[in-house]
Every structure is written in structure tokens, then in C-alpha cells.
Amino acid sequence: MTKALLLIDIQNGFCPGGNLPVSDGDEVVPVANRLMASGLYDIIVASQDWHPSNHGSFASQHRGKQPFDMGELSGQPQVMWPDHCIQDSVDAEFHPDLATDRIDFVQRKGENPKVDSYSAFRDNDQTALTGLADWLKAKGVTELDVMGLATDYCVKFSALDAVDMLPGVTVHLIADGCRGIDPQGVEEAIEAMRQAGVEIIDSSRIGL
Numbered sequence: 001m002t003k004a005l006l007l008i009d010i011q012n013g014f015c016p017g018g019n020l021p022v023s024d025g026d027e028v029v030p031v032a033n034r035l036m037a038s039g040l041y042d043i044i045v046a047s048q049d050w051h052p053s054n055h056g057s058f059a060s061q062h063r064g065k066q067p068f069d070m071g072e073l074s075g076q077p078q079v080m081w082p083d084h085c086i087q088d089s090v091d092a093e094f095h096p097d098l099a100t101d102r103i104d105f106v107q108r109k110g111e112n113p114k115v116d117s118y119s120a121f122r123d124n125d126q127t128a129l130t131g132l133a134d135w136l137k138a139k140g141v142t143e144l145d146v147m148g149l150a151t152d153y154c155v156k157f158s159a160l161d162a163v164d165m166l167p168g169v170t171v172h173l174i175a176d177g178c179r180g181i182d183p184q185g186v187e188e189a190i191e192a193m194r195q196a197g198v199e200i201i202d203s204s205r206i207g208l
């Protein structure tokens with residue numbers, strides 16, 4: 001058994017004080033640190049939202065759009081986000097309390113200005129792969145635990161893609177290690193993950 005932990009977007013931008021803050025987003029940091037220190041994982045991966053300043057998911061790039069409006073990007077419906085996680089900015093850095101020295105591999109995403117990438121595995125149009133699925137396969141991963149920010153977007157799509165792209169791998173969502181943007185969206189996201197075969201667990205149960 002090879003067990004991997006996937007930390008989704010635990011960055012300043014998604015924590016209080018960031019440009020796209022998730023309520024209590026920083027509360028996932030101690031959960032991540034505890035799990036990384038537990039010795040239960042063979043591999044620890046973190047994804048990092050990493051946008052160019054002209055990224056097409058930003059409302060600022062669309063005339064007349066405000067953050068959180070619905071808009072279009074390359075012909076697809078797209079939530080218009082505030083400018084966030086711009087490459088090399090403090091907003092894009094991992095939360096300062098995250099024990100990044102324990103991370104084996106960082107998967108950046110969202111670098112193509114013409115398409116958003118909620119998932120750590122592929123762009124939202126599902127054509128461009130990040131390479132993370134092949135990387136995990138090459139490591140022989142058999143179990144993948146996913147947690148981070150935000151439950152209803154990047155965590156959800158990463159977990160769904162993990163089930164889809166890593167056949168035979170058991171995928172867990174560590175629910176207490178996630179925070180979301182919209183409470184209703186979080187409920188729907190968890191249900192969608194459960195339906196797809198993701199096991200929803202609590203960090204206190206891991207390793208028991």
C-alpha cells in the first residue's frame with residue numbers, strides 16, 4: 001500500500017486576508033500539519049493555484065463584470081473571480097504556517113489564461129492534463145487522501161478527477177480538513193463526491 005496526501009491550494013489567497021478568502025480557510029492548516037507529521041503518508045503533494053495577472057477567470061479581465069458574477073471564458077460558463085493567486089505574489093504563497101518542508105511535490109495549475117483549472121489534475125475543459133495523475137501512478141499510489149481549499153471548487157474537482165483518472169486508487173475526502181465558499185455548494189459538492197465513490201472521512205479516523 002502506498003498512501004499519498006494531496007493538499008489543495010492552502011495558499012494565502014484563500015485564507016482570511018487573502019484576495020479570495022474562504023471563511024476560516026486557515027483552520028485547515030493545523031489539520032494538514034498534523035497529518036503530514038503523522039508518518040502515515042509515503043508521499044505528500046500540494047497543489048498551488050498559479051495564475052498570470054491577465055487570467056481569464058478574473059472579473060478584472062471582462063468589461064462590466066464584477067467578482068462572483070457569472071461570465072464566459074473561451075465559450076464556457078465561468079465564475080468571475082477577484083484577482084487571486086497571481087504568480088510570485090504573496091497571495092499565491094502557501095500559508096506561512098503550513099509545514100511546506102514536508103511536501104514532496106508541488107503541482108501548480110491555472111497558468112493558461114484562457115481556461116481555469118480547479119482540479120489539480122487537469123484544466124476545466126478536461127483537455128490539458130497537469131501530469132499529476134501520471135506522477136502518482138508512477139509512484140504506485142494506492143490510496144489518496146484529499147483536503148484543502150475550497151471544498152466546493154478545487155477540492156471537489158480534484159477529488160472527482162482522482163476517482164476518474166486513478167482507477168483502482170481509493171480516494172478519501174478529509175472533511176474536517178476542508179473549508180468552502182458557499183454552504184449550499186459545499187453540501188452539494190460533498191454529495192457529488194460521495195456519489196462518485198469518494199469516501200468522506202474525518203482526520204481523527206486516519207490510521208486507526
Ligand SMILES: [Zn+2]
Binds near residue numbers: 049051057084085
Ligand atoms: Zn484560481
